[in-house]
Amino acid sequence: MERIPILQMGRFLLVTIQVDMHDRLAMALQDDLTNRINQVSARGVLIDISALEIVDSFIGRVLANIAKMAQVLDAETVVVGMQPAVAITLVELGLSLTGIRTALNIEKGMLLLQSALQDDLKADERSPVLPEEHAGVYGEM
């Protein structure tokens, strides 16, 4: 079964959706991404949906949920590159993704993530937290 790749860049995870989303794929992405955030204790997630032309209510909801889940797992989430048609559809569906950051493109999204996590990352450098601890804490959730 095809899967959407999740790339790691330092403490950030990068998800680019380049294919038409269907229901199974969306659910698989939800599983993969949450697991992956947990594994690598990612601090930021960047979801690029610039190639996504069509969303239905289900995909819209899953996208919103994925973003919220990442937030719950303490990873700043930025959704980037949403197409106008997709934005209009989501608004009409009542999914306004409140509390989730958005940006026009990957570059701006990355800057946003970096500035949001600047303080955190600096702190991390000074006193690195062992990944095992994160895994343990999140595993119970």
Next chain:
Amino acid sequence: MGSKIPAILDQYGSELLSEWLQEILATNNRRGLIKEAELREECREFIHLFREAVHQNSLSDIHSAPWNEVRGLLSNISRIRSQKGFTPSETASFVFSFKQPLFSRLRRELAQDGEALVEDVWTATTLLDKLGLFTTEVYQKTREEVILRQQEELLELSTPVVKLWEGVLALPIIGTLDSARTQVVMESLLQKIVETGSDIAIIDITGVPTVDTLTAQHLLKTITAARLMGAECIISGIRPQIAQTIVYLGVDLAGVTTKSSLADAFKLALQRTGMKIIRTQA
């Protein structure tokens, strides 16, 4: 008993034409709008086609096939007149005025036979009434087409998205926002955001006369959609009256940046994009 109308048209075609023209010219007080030669040509054509249709033996239904050409001619005349600025009644009286010469002919021909006269006058009057009403219908349809076209043009004209600065867009809205317009506004704004990669869009509502709950909701939807794409919206140009209305209606504008004038909004936009305007000379 056959109608006498076809025979009369055959026999007195040219007399009918001149009498009819006189009739029109006598009652017509808008001589400047149409030339006499043009009018004569129209009348001649009408009598000709009318005769042909009558000969095909259908004196009641003007929507049947034999009347196709008459209808074609009348819609043409009616369309031209509506464009030239004739009123609907003036357009319809082109057909109605044909009654006078036709009836007087009928009376002369059927002077002995009262019953046949009444019969023929009745047939002719219903027929011409229908044709007259048909011209009015076409006239109105032409007008409606004009209105529709203007509406569409207005829709296109009234939603320009302008680029104020690198990364700053402005959308000055003028006129009432209804659902159809909001859709266009929203789409053009979002499209422009993608094209220019702008972070900030200023929606200026100085030209919006009234704001009701629906308008406010449309605005909020646009702002949310822009935010989903990663652009921030600032609303400017809220007049005191509108501010009062918004609060009384209970519209929640929390989370939306508002500025009183476009200038203020622009200043804020520049600030957010890390720029500022300075005076070069003291």
